[in-house]
Amino acid sequence: MGLGGCIILIAAGAILTFATNWDMEGVNLDLVGVILMIVGLIGVTTFSSIARRRRVMVPPSTPLIDEERHHNYRDGYGGM
Template structure:
């Protein structure tokens, strides 16, 4: 479930808990809305934790070494300089 799904769960839970006054026999809509909001918050926390772990930041001082490019004056390609 992505971040959008988690936000939809939180919104649907808030609507069920705070904005409705329906009475269904055998179903407590306030509790269902509360469960939706809790699951949505857990999803947001998990999504942000996974997204933070995937992010790789290389510092500005990290050297990039290209080992495939032949150096000038080498005989690796069969020709001299």
């Protein structure tokens, strides 16, 4: 479940808890709404902790050159 699904769960739970006045026999819609909001919050925190670990490493714009390995030899054998 992605971040959008978690937000939908939170919104649906808030609607069931605060915006409805329905009575169903055997079902407490306020409790169902609170449970949906809690599950959505757990999903958001899990998603954000996973996303925080996935940091993209951007390569440097200029390549790093090892100065010890690259010498300016004229004859190819190390002599000048």
